[in-house]
Each structure stands twice: as structure tokens, then as C-alpha cells.
Amino acid sequence: xxxxxxxxxxxxxxxxxxxxxxxxxxxxRALHPDKHTQASPSERRATLSKAVEVNEAYRVLRxxxxxxxxxxAAHGVNVVSESKADPELLMEVMELRExxxxxxxxxxxxxxxxxxxxxxxxEDATRRAMIEGFAANDFKKAALSWTRMRYLRxxxxxxxxxAEEKENAAARGV
Amino acid sequence: MALLQxxxxxxxxxxxxxxxxxxxxxxAYVTSLGEPTTILDCDSEALVPSVVHYAKDxxxxxxxxxxxxxxxxxxxxLMSVKRFMGRGADDAETRRLSTYQFAKSDGxxxxxxxxxxxxxxxxxxxxxxLRTLKENAEDELGRVGGAVITVPAYFDDAQRQAxxxxxxxxxxxxxxxxNEPTAAALAYGLDSKKNGTFxxxxxxxxxxxxxxLSLDDGVFQVRSTGGDTQLGGDDMDRxxxxxxxxxxxxxxxxxxxxxxxxxxxxxxAIKHALTANxxxxxxxxxxxxxxxxxxxxxxxxxxxxxxxxxxxGPTCRRALRDAGIEVAAVDGVIxxxxxxxxxxxxxxxxxxxxxxxxxxxxxxxxxxxxxxxQADLLAGSGPRDEVLLLDVLPLSLGVETMGGVVxxxxxxxxxxxxxxxxxxxxxxxxxxxxxLHVVQGERDLAIDCRSLAHFTLKGIPAMPAGxxxxxxxxxxxxxxLLKVSAREESTGIEQSIDVxxxxxxxxxxxxxxxxxxxxxxxxxxxTRALREQQVxxxxxxxxxxxxxxxxxxxxxGPEERARIDAAVxxxxxxxxxxxxxxxxxxxxSLDETASAFAGRRMDLRIRQALTGRSVKDVADESAHAQGIxxxxxxxx
Numbered sequence: 001x002x003x004x005x006x007x008x009x010x011x012x013x014x015x016x017x018x019x020x021x022x023x024x025x026x027x028x029r030a031l032h033p034d035k036h037t038q039a040s041p042s043e044r045r046a047t048l049s050k051a052v053e054v055n056e057a058y059r060v061l062r063x064x065x066x067x068x069x070x071x072x073a074a075h076g077v078n079v080v081s082e083s084k085a086d087p088e089l090l091m092e093v094m095e096l097r098e099x100x101x102x103x104x105x106x107x108x109x110x111x112x113x114x115x116x117x118x119x120x121x122x123e124d125a126t127r128r129a130m131i132e133g134f135a136a137n138d139f140k141k142a143a144l145s146w147t148r149m150r151y152l153r154x155x156x157x158x159x160x161x162x163a164e165e166k167e168n169a170a171a172r173g174v
Numbered sequence: 175m176a177l178l179q180x181x182x183x184x185x186x187x188x189x190x191x192x193x194x195x196x197x198x199x200x201x202a203y204v205t206s207l208g209e210p211t212t213i214l215d216c217d218s219e220a221l222v223p224s225v226v227h228y229a230k231d232x233x234x235x236x237x238x239x240x241x242x243x244x245x246x247x248x249x250x251x252l253m254s255v256k257r258f259m260g261r262g263a264d265d266a267e268t269r270r271l272s273t274y275q276f277a278k279s280d281g282x283x284x285x286x287x288x289x290x291x292x293x294x295x296x297x298x299x300x301x302x303x304l305r306t307l308k309e310n311a312e313d314e315l316g317r318v319g320g321a322v323i324t325v326p327a328y329f330d331d332a333q334r335q336a337x338x339x340x341x342x343x344x345x346x347x348x349x350x351x352x353n354e355p356t357a358a359a360l361a362y363g364l365d366s367k368k369n370g371t372f373x374x375x376x377x378x379x380x381x382x383x384x385x386x387l388s389l390d391d392g393v394f395q396v397r398s399t400g401g402d403t404q405l406g407g408d409d410m411d412r413x414x415x416x417x418x419x420x421x422x423x424x425x426x427x428x429x430x431x432x433x434x435x436x437x438x439x440x441x442x443a444i445k446h447a448l449t450a451n452x453x454x455x456x457x458x459x460x461x462x463x464x465x466x467x468x469x470x471x472x473x474x475x476x477x478x479x480x481x482x483x484x485x486x487g488p489t490c491r492r493a494l495r496d497a498g499i500e501v502a503a504v505d506g507v508i509x510x511x512x513x514x515x516x517x518x519x520x521x522x523x524x525x526x527x528x529x530x531x532x533x534x535x536x537x538x539x540x541x542x543x544x545x546x547x548q549a550d551l552l553a554g555s556g557p558r559d560e561v562l563l564l565d566v567l568p569l570s571l572g573v574e575t576m577g578g579v580v581x582x583x584x585x586x587x588x589x590x591x592x593x594x595x596x597x598x599x600x601x602x603x604x605x606x607x608x609x610l611h612v613v614q615g616e617r618d619l620a621i622d623c624r625s626l627a628h629f630t631l632k633g634i635p636a637m638p639a640g641x642x643x644x645x646x647x648x649x650x651x652x653x654x655l656l657k658v659s660a661r662e663e664s665t666g667i668e669q670s671i672d673v674x675x676x677x678x679x680x681x682x683x684x685x686x687x688x689x690x691x692x693x694x695x696x697x698x699x700x701t702r703a704l705r706e707q708q709v710x711x712x713x714x715x716x717x718x719x720x721x722x723x724x725x726x727x728x729x730x731g732p733e734e735r736a737r738i739d740a741a742v743x744x745x746x747x748x749x750x751x752x753x754x755x756x757x758x759x760x761x762x763s764l765d766e767t768a769s770a771f772a773g774r775r776m777d778l779r780i781r782q783a784l785t786g787r788s789v790k791d792v793a794d795e796s797a798h799a800q801g802i803x804x805x806x807x808x809x810x
Contacts, residue, residue, distance in 0.1 A: 026783040027784070030782070031776075033651070035562070039772075040714045041761075042766070043775065046773055048651075052592060055590070055592055056592070059589065164491075167488035171481075171488050
């Protein structure tokens with residue numbers, strides 16, 4: 001079952017987060033093992049595996065990237081095998097990451113922050129393009145946005161890693 | 175709402191909540207009025223020091239009396255044993271300032287030598303503490319039901335398993351392992367009835383945890399958790415002890431265990447006194463009748479512990495990042511653990527989260543009180559239907575692949591229960607076995623993560639290399655414990671799996687310990703098996719009868735009803751006998767007979783949850799439906 005159906009939500013990218021959270025809580029109130037401690041073994045098994053499925057669906061739908069790929073999969077598009085990054089995107093991301101590596105090496109916090117802000121803006125634009133793509137049932141456009149977003153996400157992960165490294169160093173008194 | 179009371183409530187055993195702490199342990203329960211309350215020991219104290227003394231005559235002494243003996247017999251007295259749970263003999267922890275004698279270990283588990291050649295594992299030591307708490311509870315309550323035992327949220331699988339094993343060894347029916355911060359939030363949340371995002375900052379004797387959770391109409395949902403299982407008030411004591419040793423111009427590393435114990439104890443007392451005082455002067459009694467006058471000021475102490483406290487900063491910020499939450503969005507900060515009484519810790523937390531922490535519940539008791547509430551909820555006796563705890567996996571789970579690289583199976587902060595499936599294949603013709611190394615942690619290389627266990631899959635059907643499809647299922651239950659199962663997909667053959675825990679005891683070893691714990695051996699084992707099956711039978715009988723009654727409309731005709739009734743009658747007859755195998759068999763057959771019905775019941779609950787109707791509406795509706803049926807029945 002696709003994660004949207006598991007949580008009883010319609011197949012759309014820009015879903016109502018409050019609704020997602022409410023559905024998730026309502027389902028876990030009915031399915032969580034804590035609610036079935038006195039039930040028969042088969043009922044415990046059935047509700048447990050459903051609770052696992054609901055947790056997994058919730059995890060997928062909460063995140064833009066995994067939600068988009070689940071939605072594309074529901075429309076028969078396998079993003080991992082079908083999407084190729086365009087050379088322009090690769091160049092852009094490579095430049096960004098080089099700049100980040102340099103800022104990291106020279107401990108230039110201001111440059112890291114500027115780059116992070118730039119990528120944040122790119123991410124927002126990509127999210128808008130993705131919403132438009134899905135709204136128009138243009139899955140090719142949506143898949144392109146997905147690829148783009150995945151590259152940007154890796155960049156954000158790196159920024160977070162730098163922040164963590166810095167905090168850890170500060171805590172050790174280096 | 176009318177609740178069916180089948181059993182006499184005064185005869186029902188009371189579920190208990192246990193905070194098994196590094197320094198102190200507590201047990202609590204929920205009174206018949208719904209109030210969580212800690213249970214006092216014979217000295218009218220709630221806190222039982224987590225100290226176990228192994229006396230020369232073979233007796234085991236737990237608590238305050240053991241603590242007193244620690245000064246004179248430090249090697250036979252074990253303190254802070256929680257830090258060794260699920261740990262290997264090669265861990266850094268075993269080399270720190272302490273008074274223990276480590277036994278030569280034939281396995282990966284730490285063992286202590288406690289006089290007369292007696293050797294014990296941390297699991298057995300913890301079981302002694304749990305047994306004492308259980309006895310205290312029995313003195314107060316008569317019969318004790320199931321127990322919820324708390325663990326630091328950041329405990330890994332081995333540490334959790336060790337805690338659960340200790341519970342079993344102490345003769346407890348462990349209902350659930352509950353994360354300490356979640357327990358604290360439960361105690362606070364039900365107290366204040368406020369919705370919002372909360373931080374639980376838990377600095378105990380030996381462990382540090384931070385948890386970000388949201389509370390929404392009774393649902394406590396953990397968003398992220400982080401921590402350090404080797405950071406706590408003990409470290410402050412040690413830092414201060416090193417300072418005292420320095421001012422005595424003595425060498426800590428070569429000091430006798432008795433002297434180390436005396437200085438560590440004095441340091442802890444000085445730490446406590448510095449919470450209310452700016453300067454503390456203490457005469458420390460040293461072994462051999464001498465004494466040393468120590469003087470410590472708050473600024474001196476603060477300078478010593480500042481690096482320790484600051485280690486919590488990055489962990490807190492990462493937890494916020496993982497939860498996707500800014501400091502400004504935090505509605506409240508809950509302090510847990512005795513070490514949060516230290517003024518510098520409060521200052522640090524206030525500055526970090528930009529708000530004054532909440533402090534209405536005693537930080538030493540809040541975890542046990544929360545555990546008691548959860549035990550009450552799980553026993554199904556409480557009226558708090560809307561309350562639910564949704565917790566997460568604290569550390570990522572992965573398997574080691576070629577080149578020692580970790581392939582992640584479940585990411586940290588995944589909501590539990592959780593599951594994942596991975597397909598592997600054989601690399602040799604007619605290969606019948608397959609080994610998996612499961613690790614826990616965030617690093618890329620297996621060697622930098624915590625090794626959990628080696629799983630060996632056996633009995634793979636003979637096939638050419640690369641043809642077998644070994645589907646391995648990883649399941650993490652609501653206790654945060656991992657189970658692994660495997661099936662060869664092309665033949666559908668379920669694989670048997672040998673588990674070799676890296677830092678724990680195997681099931682066999684635990685079973686052996688349980689056997690020796692029962693004095694009369696075989697006869698006791700049979701009695702225990704019978705009692706267990708009777709309890710399980712009572713549960714399934716009650717559950718089935720209730721289900722058939724409340725969801726009669728879901729039964730497919732009178733035939734299904736008749737089949738279930740027949741299976742019920744057979745089991746009811748067997749329960750009166752003494753053949754535990756027959757009972758087990760009939761439990762299984764009743765369960766099988768009713769399983770399709772159980773599936774329909776679940777589907778109905780899901781539909782009800784998805785249509786967004788409240789539990790009350792549904793209950794009213796089914797009561798109404800039953801009324802109609804009863805009416806129809808009457809007119810027939």
C-alpha cells in the first residue's frame with residue numbers, strides 16, 4: 001500500500017501537515033502495541049505490523065524528498081532509475097560544494113552562512129517548482145525537481161556536519 | 175462510561191514503575207485514586223542507593239546499608255553498575271577511576287570479582303537492586319503486577335537487553351522498557367495538561383539524555399533524542415575527587431581503593447552541599463583514622479565541572495536540528511536527574527534554551543512516577559484512554575557490508591515500533607549459511623559503531639551462487655529492542671538464526687541463570703510454565719469474549735461464532751488441568767480460529783481512526799448497535 005493510502009490521505013504533494021499529524025496520531029491510538037497489551041496474540045501481531053507500516057508511511061510523508069518520490073512511484077515514475085541530473089545542475093552543485101569546502105578549510109563562518117542561505121533559497125524555489133509540477137500532473141518536471149532537491153539536500157547535510165563539528169570542537173575547548 | 179469489572183479489583187496485582195538509576199533507584203505505583211506515588215522502604219526513604227554489597231557469608235545487601243559498607247569493603251561493594259550494562263570488558267569505562275576488581279572474562283561481558291572468588295555480571299547486580307525494589311513494593315501493595323523499567327533514551331540495544339534480562343532475573347514481568355525522558359514528560363504532561371513542544375534535559379548520575387517531544391491532547395510524541403551514556407554527576411564527583419587528591423598532594427592513580435572510595439564519597443557530599451552554599455568546608459575521614467580538611471568554593475567547583483556540562487551543548491543542538499525545531503519554538507524545559515540540581519547546570523540550560531526550566535516535580539522522583547503511570551496504562555486499568563507514548567529509535571541500525579562500511583537499515587529518530595527489510599544473496603554455490611553483523615551508531619565504518627550481534631542464517635537451500643534471495647527482516651519493538659528474522663524468498667523457507675550478542679548474554683545463558691535462581695530446579699520450572707500458560711490463557715479468553723461481544727456484527731455468520739465458542743470452551747476446560755503443553759496448544763488453536771475475526775476488527779478500527787471519529791463516538795455507536803441487536807434478539 002502506498003503511504004498516502006496507509007494514512008488515508010489523497011495523493012498530493014503539498015499536503016496539510018496538521019492533517020497528516022492528526023491522522024498519524026489517530027491511527028497509532030488504534031494500533032500502537034501499548035493499546036493491545038491485553039489482546040489475543042493474533043490481534044497483537046496484526047496491529048503491530050500495521051503500526052510499523054503507519055510509522056513508515058508517516059516517516060516517508062513528513063519529508064519533502066521521500067514524499068515526492070513516493071508520489072512519483074504512485075504515478076509509475078521511479079525517480080532513482082529514471083532521473084538523470086542535467087549537466088547544468090551538476091556544475092552548479094559542484095561550484096557550491098567547492099565554495100563550502102573552502103569556507104570550511106579556512107574556518108570562514110560568514111561564507112558558510114552565506115552559502116547556506118543561498119542553498120536555502122534554491123531549495124525553496126525547487127519546492128515551488130515541484131508543487132507546480134505535481135499540480136499540473138507534469139511528472140517529468142516533478143522528477144527533475146526531485147533530483148535537484150536531492151543534490152541540495154546533500155549540501156545542507158554538509159552544512160549541518162560543519163556546524164556540528166564546530167560545536168563539538170567548542171565543547172572540547174579547542 | 176461503564177467499565178466491566180470481571181475480577182475483584184482488590185485482588186488484582188498492582189503494576190509498578192521502576193527507575194533503575196546509576197546512583198539511586200525508586201519504585202512507584204498509581205493509587206486507586208489515580209495518583210502516582212513513590213513507595214518508601216523500611217527507613218521511609220523513596221531513594222534506594224543503587225549499591226550492592228556481596229558479604230563474605232554469601233548474603234547480598236542492597237541500598238543504604240551496602241553504601242556504608244562501600245567505605246570499608248570497596249571491592250565487594252558495587253556502585254554505579256548501570257554504567258557497565260551492555261558493556262564489554264574492553265570498554266574505556268572499565269579503565270576509569272573506580273574501586274572495582276574486574277574478573278578475567280571468558281566472554282565479552284564485564285564481570286566483577288566480589289570476594290571469595292565470586293564473580294558477577296552487571297545484569298546480576300542490577301537484578302539484586304530490582305529484587306529489593308520489588309520486595310519493597312510487595313510490602314506496600316501485597317501482590318505486584320507487571321513492571322515498567324526505565325532506561326536512558328540513548329541506551330543502545332545491548333544496554334536495553336541487559337536491563338530487560340535483569341528484570342527477568344529479578345522475577346519481574348517486564349511490561350515495557352520506557353525511556354526516562356518520556357517517563358518524565360508523562361508525569362509532567364498529565365500534571366499540567368499543556369500542549370506544546372518540550373525539552374527533557376536529563377542529567378543523572380551516569381548518563382545524559384536530551385529529548386525533544388511534542389504533547390498534543392494526550393499523545394506524547396518524541397521528535398528526536400540524543401545523549402551520552404557516559405556523562406553524568408559521577409563525572410563531576412570524579413573531577414572534584416581529582417581536585418581533592420591534588421590538594422592533598424596525593425596520587426589518585428596509585429591510591430588504595432578505600433581511599434578512592436572515601437574521596438569520591440566526600441566529593442559527592444561536597445557537590446551536594448555546594449548547591450545551597452557558596453563555600454563548603456569538609457573534614458574527610460580517611461582510612462587509617464586520619465582526616466583531611468577540604469575547602470571548595472562554588473567558583474572552583476564550577477570551573478572543574480564547566481567542561482563536563484558544556485559537553486551537553488552540541489547534543490542538545492543536534493536534537494533540536496533533528497526535530498526541525500528552533501529554540502524559540504520550545505514551550506518548556508523539564509529537568510530530570512539529581513545532577514540538574516547543580517546551579518551551573520540550571521544556568522547552562524536556561525541560557526541554552528532561553529527559558530527558565532520547569533521544576534514542580536522532584537527531579538529524583540519524576541521518572542519513577544512517569545513509569546508508574548505507564549505501567550498503569552499498560553495494565554489496562556486506568557481511565558486514560560487518550561494517553562499514548564510514541565517513542566523513537568535513539569541510534570541508527572545498520573549492517574556491515576564489504577570493506578567494513580555500514581549500510582543503514584533504520585535511521586536514528588525513526589518512530590518505533592519500526593521495521594525494515596533487506597534482501598541479500600549468497601556468494602558461493604550451495605552456500606547454506608550466511609553471516610550478518612549488525613551495528614548501532616552514526617558513523618560510516620562498522621568498527622566505529624557499537625557492535626550489537628552477529629546473526630548466522632542457517633539452512634539456506636542449496637542453490638547456485640547469487641540465486642538465493644535472503645529477505646532479512648529487522649524489527650524494532652516498542653521497547654527499542656531489535657529482532658531479526660530471515661526467509662529465502664524463492665523457496666519460502668524460514669531460516670533459523672543463531673544470535674551471538676557482542677556485549678550481552680545469550681538467551682541460553684539467561685535461561686541458565688534463571689534456572690539456578692529457582693532453588694528447586696525442575697519442579698519449579700514446570701510450575702512456572704503452568705502459571706505462565708494459565709495467565710496467557712486467561713488473557714486470550716478475556717480478550718476473545720470481549721471481542722465477540724463488542725464486535726458481534728463482524729462475525730461471519732453463526733458458524734464462525736460457533737467455532738470460536740468451541741475453541742473457548744476447550745481452552746477453558748484445559749486451564750483447569752495441569753498440562754501446560756495442552757494449554758499452550760489450545761491457546762494457539764483458539765488464536766488461529768479467531769484470527770480472521772481479529773483482522774476484521776483491526777480493519778474496522780483503522781477505518782474508524784481514518785474517518786476521524788473520536789473514540790467516544792465510536793463507543794456510543796457500538797453501544798447503540800448492540801442495543802438494537804439485543805432488541806432484535808428479544809423480538810425473535
